[in-house]
Amino acid sequence: MGRWEPGARERLVIAAVDLFTEQGYDATTVAQIAERAGVTKSTFFRHFPDKRELLVAGQEMLSRLLVEGIAEAPAEASPLEAVTAGLVRAAGAMGPESRQFASRLKAAVAANTELQERDALKSVSLAAAMTTALITRGVPDATAALAGELGVLAFKRGYAEWSKEDRDTEDDLAAHVVKALDELRAASASLG
Template sequence: MGRWEPGARERLVMAAVDLFIEQGYDATTVAQIAERAGVTKSTFFRHFPDKRELLVAGQETLSRLLTEGIAEAPGTASPLEAVAAGLERASGAMGPMNRELAPRLKAAVAASTELQERDVLKSVSLAAAMAAALTARGVPGPTAALAGELGMLAFKRGFAEWSEGDRDAEDELAGHTLAALDELRAASATLG
């Protein structure tokens, strides 16, 4: 086992998701994940406090990118324009590994109630982070909360479309998330 090989975090996530699919979340141990990833258990624990946290790997980074994009949007931007800036910034950080991992992660989550709960908490946390960033821009609370929820929904819809699409296509996630946000904006206008 390579002790300090680069990419250990990514290998751990990939190994865990594959094991969750193969044998179930509950039956998978940290030792098995570490072995599959080619690292030691102590390396696992340097990256994650427990196996539940594998699902939210990168959540802090995603939250930071979303909120930075919102904060850096022009002062004249509407709440949804600011959310679009956050989505664009966060989407730019997603690459081929994210696209490759997504269908496998979706299958692992679908097979485990505990992972479904973690996924919901992740979504709630990201929507709340966007709402807080909007509130910091002076957007009233209810408007900020709604825009944050729409942003999260757009991210999830765009990510699903992108990850399930043609793997050889050179399209970027940002196009999908921004298109999803536009669709949601149009749909919300019809609510009356």
């Protein structure tokens, strides 16, 4: 595969996660990732500053989709209804390839503390993006922060359920995420 062929970024992410799963994060080098992806090390560094950043490759797009969905929710939407709109928008961007990739990514993250920390920072960043989008809509800070955190938790729970290998491949991620948010809404109401 030529180094200038499209999809280098995606190939790098897939190669990295596969190598992290096969031989461990610490044992995997940038050179190995680039070779597996069919690109040069220079191409790797044009896309990512280091191998940790491979895990958050789609974070900017995910944040943008969440924020757009929240911003485009009807003016009368409650904070959680606006979060639902953001979650549905973001979930719609994830297709079958995301689902197939999920179990390998989960295994790679579970096996390395540094990757777990990077994944946690990703969650914080997504919650902050949703919180800011809600504040822009006029939602009070504390309510916006809580709704943003619930949104991240719902996305993670829905994604985990959707990505289970025994699930129907035609399952819709958005349905799982909305169901998770509804469950969290009910659970928070029972807190008293």
